[in-house]
Amino acid sequence: MSLVCVLNGPNLNRLGQRQPEIYGTESLDQIITQLHARAEALGLALDARQSNHEGHLVDWLHEAGDRGALAVILNAGALAHSSIALRDAILSISTPVIEVHLSNPAAREGFRHQSHIAPVAWGVIQGFGGLSYMLALDAAASLRQGAAR
Numbered sequence: 226m227s228l229v230c231v232l233n234g235p236n237l238n239r240l241g242q243r244q245p246e247i248y249g250t251e252s253l254d255q256i257i258t259q260l261h262a263r264a265e266a267l268g269l270a271l272d273a274r275q276s277n278h279e280g281h282l283v284d285w286l287h288e289a290g291d292r293g294a295l296a297v298i299l300n301a302g303a304l305a306h307s308s309i310a311l312r313d314a315i316l317s318i319s320t321p322v323i324e325v326h327l328s329n330p331a332a333r334e335g336f337r338h339q340s341h342i343a344p345v346a347w348g349v350i351q352g353f354g355g356l357s358y359m360l361a362l363d364a365a366a367s368l369r370q371g372a373a374r
């Protein structure tokens with residue numbers, strides 16, 4: 226069974242309480258529960274994690290690559306806008322990475338307009354709340370058929 230790793234960065238453990246007018250009222254656990262159901266329907270194994278520490282995300286990207294994961298769904302939170310280490314970690318593995326955001330950073334403050342991850346990601350899905358993750362999972366599933374880049 227193909228594996229999809231879902232990696233979440235800083236402050237995403239606060240979803241549901243954190244700026245609900247921007248990020249909605251669903252908790253990360255609720256989103257992940259829905260993702261598990263969808264993964265099962267798609268015949269995918271899911272490994273979902275969250276950390277507030279950049280190094281954990283770097284280690285988990287390496288691990289996903291070493292495990293031969295089909296894809297990584299990555300919401301790096303604010304690290305998307307600042308972390309060269311995460312960008313380099315993505316470049317160090319052959320697993321495709323799908324960048325996701327609940328909000329649409331392009332429609333927010335200027336400092337959120339740049340993502341260091343987007344140029345090295347397989348694709349980016351942002352602005353759909355929890356649905357961003359579902360759409361990313363469907364995109365990951367399509368990689369089994371060797372989707373074109």
Ligand code: DQA
Pocket residue numbers: 235236237300301302303304325326327328329330337
């Ligand atoms: C976010 C967008 C980032 O700009 C922000 O720092 C986050 C959440 C999102 O999912 O919309 O922490 O990644």
